[in-house]
Amino acid sequence: MEAPLLHLALVGTPNSGKTSLFNALTGSRQKVANYPGVTVERKEGFFVTPLGRQVSVVDLPGTYSLRGRSPDEEITRDFVLGKASGETVPDLVLCVADSTNLRLTIRLLLELKRTGRPMILVLNMFDIASRRGITVDVERLAKELGVPVVTSIAVRKSGTADLLALTDEISAKLAAEPRENSWRALSVAELRATQREADRIIADCVSLPARPDTWTARIDAVVLHPVGGLIVLAAILFVMFQAVFAWAQPLMDLLNNGFDALGEFVHATLPAGLLQSFLQNGVISGVGSVIVFLPQIIIIFLFILLLEDFGYMARAAFLMDRIMGGAGLHGRAFIPLLSSFACAIPGIMATRVIDNKRDRLTTILIAPLMTCSARIPVYTLIISAFIPARDVWGFINLQGLVMFGLYAAGITSALLVSFLIKFFMLRDYAPAPFMLELPDYKMPRLKSIAIGVYTRAKMFLHRAGTTIFSMMVLIWFLASFPQPPAGATEPAIDFSLAAIIGKALEPLLAPVGFNWQIAVALIPGMAAREVAVAALGTVYAIEGGKEAAEQIGQVLATKWSLATAMSMLAWYIFAPQCASTLAVIRRETGSWTWMAVTFFYMLVLAYAASLLTYNVAVALGAG
Amino acid sequence: MTDTNDTRSRIPLGLAQRGYIGVIQHLSAGDAGSALSDIELESRLIELGFVEGARVEVLHEGLVGRDPIAVRVDNITIAIRRREAMAIIVA
Numbered sequence: 128m129e130a131p132l133l134h135l136a137l138v139g140t141p142n143s144g145k146t147s148l149f150n151a152l153t154g155s156r157q158k159v160a161n162y163p164g165v166t167v168e169r170k171e172g173f174f175v176t177p178l179g180r181q182v183s184v185v186d187l188p189g190t191y192s193l194r195g196r197s198p199d200e201e202i203t204r205d206f207v208l209g210k211a212s213g214e215t216v217p218d219l220v221l222c223v224a225d226s227t228n229l230r231l232t233i234r235l236l237l238e239l240k241r242t243g244r245p246m247i248l249v250l251n252m253f254d255i256a257s258r259r260g261i262t263v264d265v266e267r268l269a270k271e272l273g274v275p276v277v278t279s280i281a282v283r284k285s286g287t288a289d290l291l292a293l294t295d296e297i298s299a300k301l302a303a304e305p306r307e308n309s310w311r312a313l314s315v316a317e318l319r320a321t322q323r324e325a326d327r328i329i330a331d332c333v334s335l336p337a338r339p340d341t342w343t344a345r346i347d348a349v350v351l352h353p354v355g356g357l358i359v360l361a362a363i364l365f366v367m368f369q370a371v372f373a374w375a376q377p378l379m380d381l382l383n384n385g386f387d388a389l390g391e392f393v394h395a396t397l398p399a400g401l402l403q404s405f406l407q408n409g410v411i412s413g414v415g416s417v418i419v420f421l422p423q424i425i426i427i428f429l430f431i432l433l434l435e436d437f438g439y440m441a442r443a444a445f446l447m448d449r450i451m452g453g454a455g456l457h458g459r460a461f462i463p464l465l466s467s468f469a470c471a472i473p474g475i476m477a478t479r480v481i482d483n484k485r486d487r488l489t490t491i492l493i494a495p496l497m498t499c500s501a502r503i504p505v506y507t508l509i510i511s512a513f514i515p516a517r518d519v520w521g522f523i524n525l526q527g528l529v530m531f532g533l534y535a536a537g538i539t540s541a542l543l544v545s546f547l548i549k550f551f552m553l554r555d556y557a558p559a560p561f562m563l564e565l566p567d568y569k570m571p572r573l574k575s576i577a578i579g580v581y582t583r584a585k586m587f588l589h590r591a592g593t594t595i596f597s598m599m600v601l602i603w604f605l606a607s608f609p610q611p612p613a614g615a616t617e618p619a620i621d622f623s624l625a626a627i628i629g630k631a632l633e634p635l636l637a638p639v640g641f642n643w644q645i646a647v648a649l650i651p652g653m654a655a656r657e658v659a660v661a662a663l664g665t666v667y668a669i670e671g672g673k674e675a676a677e678q679i680g681q682v683l684a685t686k687w688s689l690a691t692a693m694s695m696l697a698w699y700i701f702a703p704q705c706a707s708t709l710a711v712i713r714r715e716t717g718s719w720t721w722m723a724v725t726f727f728y729m730l731v732l733a734y735a736a737s738l739l740t741y742n743v744a745v746a747l748g749a750g
Numbered sequence: 751m752t753d754t755n756d757t758r759s760r761i762p763l764g765l766a767q768r769g770y771i772g773v774i775q776h777l778s779a780g781d782a783g784s785a786l787s788d789i790e791l792e793s794r795l796i797e798l799g800f801v802e803g804a805r806v807e808v809l810h811e812g813l814v815g816r817d818p819i820a821v822r823v824d825n826i827t828i829a830i831r832r833r834e835a836m837a838i839i840v841a
């Protein structure tokens with residue numbers, strides 16, 4: 128008879144290595160979803176123990192206690208207590224500790240014990256502890272705590288062998304008797320008493336030589352220096368954006384040429400007609416023009432994941448806390464806002480680490496102003512078509528500089544909006560506290576970075592294959608039908624639905640210098656911002672008629688004035704249209720109002736910025 | 751609490767300069783003027799290891815108003831604003 132699935136849950140303080148352990152145990156057998164009702168990522172994975180027991184394991188958000196101060200911590204509490212709706216109570220809780228820093232975890236463990244769930248204490252990062260000369264009397268610790276204890280090294284091969292063996296041993300004798308749950312929120316006095324108890328146990332079982340991590344101290348001396356630290360932060364961001372431009376280029380050229388060749392091939396093999404046009408203009412040039420940006424998206428996620436794994440993100444929050452405080456933001460908002468450079472959706476989801484409601488709301492409202500990677504295609508396309516690729520001051524690439532300027536404009540407007548929110552809406556508001564552990568620096572692990580980049584790239588390609596593809600089909604259809612009457616002399620697209628819709632919108636957008644082709648492209652951009660590029664490609668390719676599709680950048684350079692191009696860049700700094708972001712805002716704030724507020728304030732800003740840019744550019748003779 | 755350190759005057763950690771080393775004497779959340787309730791602030795401080803007898807050292811200060819501060823508490827480092835650190839009385 129098959130034993131039933133064993134349910135494990137990983138609980139522990141932040142940065143104790145839960146996710147690394149989760150990856151080590153499950154490899155690629157992971158399922159990522161959301162908890163019902165809240166957008167907290169729910170990661171479940173599966174594995175088989177050495178003795179053949181089927182196991183499911185859930186990675187829970189890090190927490191210092193079961194009090195549940197933020198949505199994140201509530202999930203952990205409800206899950207462990209078996210209160211989470213639709214979840215099985217874990218059969219066995221793995222309490223994961225950073226072995227170099229046991230105080231807080233042992234306190235948490237003493238609290239967890241009251242829930243009555245069977246538990247194992249996992250002394251993770253044991254390699255680092257050993258290197259620092261920390262020794263733990265594991266047997267004694269287990270006896271004092273009344274909980275089995277095992278050491279582990281999540282990032283090393285077979286570093287989890289002992290844990291697996293222990294899991295087998297324990298699961299074999301897990302009693303089915305009902306468990307007594309005596310947990311309730313601890314009073315201050317009880318908290319203090321548990322911490323005392325934890326400190327006593329540690330003093331008895333662990334020897335801590337006074338050998339702190341000298342590397343972390345040395346790096347922090349520079350990185351947390353009041354002035355030097357900010358310079359380092361600015362330099363990191365600058366390198367990141369230059370890299371997105373410079374390093375990705377060769378790969379993007381390669382992809383571009385590949386899609387061009389494929390288009391040519393289709394053009395040459397298939398007879399002229401609807402099918403040929405659909406494949407070449409709709410599918411290949413449309414979806415292709417988005418996939419080309421994969422290298423840039425990989426690079427930006429690579430940077431963010433590296434900084435996260437290294438332990439730099441908490442430092443950035445420390446450096447930025449008061450500076451952002453001036454604009455009414457919490458230091459912790461820095462991390463969600465930085466992730467929003469990749470995509471506002473994970474960024475908005477990451478705001479759940481902010482426990483104050485108002486701070487969280489402000490951050491959510493401005494997160495979409497951070498230049499997300501979906502804008503990169505639009506920026507890149509326009510910049511490379513209109514801005515010469517020369518060096519200024521000898522070493523800085525002008526195109527990279529413009530890109531940096533666009534990012535800077537996004538950040539500035541975010542700070543401005545946040546300042547206005549604070550000034551007008553949340554006046555009577557005392558700043559929420561900022562308390563954050565600054566973890567020791569860790570060498571980023573190739574494997575976890577690879578898993579991270581891979582999942583993001585997969586998500587992007589999945590989007591290209593579904594949302595973007597279907598939008599492209601729609602655009603191609605709108606641009607191709609109805610077909611021109613026989614004997615018509617104007618380009619075929621002038622008779623299409625796309626032209627009709629675009630021309631209807633044109634009067635609205637004419638003041639900002641947008642033509643009807645742009646108006647058409649902005650609509651499917653609602654589904655995904657980067658589709659605008661593909662849509663422009665399709666519209667101009669169909670309009671261009673039978674000649675082999677030129678590179679879209681060259682087409683734009685001949686069809687648009689510089690003023691229109693600048694205006695389009697200004698529009699995309701704000702770019703209100705992204706349906707998924709709006710949906711996440713609705714879900715996270717639980718209100719349609721805040722979603723509508725976001726959409727309209729961004730729309731107004733986009734229109735105003737474009738109007739200003741266009742008119743100034745025209746006045747300067749760029750019309 | 752225990753008076754181990756009579757020779758040094760007690761100050762709130764929120765007033766300590768970079769390089770200050772001391773031992774936590776007691777917590778006094780009412781003095782901090784934090785947005786949190788006293789109980790909540792005290793609970794959070796304890797959860798981060800700020801308990802009586804812990805050794806603290808101010809490692810770093812921010813640029814604006816020398817705030818926030820990075821404090822070594824036994825063997826971990828915590829970033830905290832001076833306002834909340836006012837609740838931690840050290841000597």
Ligand SMILES: Nc1nc2c(ncn2[C@@H]2O[C@H](COP(=O)(O)OP(=O)(O)OP(=O)(O)O)[C@@H](O)[C@H]2O)c(=O)[nH]1
Nearest residue numbers: 141142143144145146147189252280281282436569
């Ligand atoms: N040397 C060493 N590094 C580890 C070990 N386990 C985790 N790490 C590193 O510790 C850092 C944090 O690990 P994570 O797995 O992200 O920690 P987490 O507990 O999931 O953190 P949160 O989700 O923020 O609560 C990463 O840089 C890991 O590479 C270990 O056993 N040994």
Ligand SMILES: [Mg+2]
Nearest residue numbers: 145146147189
């Ligand atoms: Mg994690």
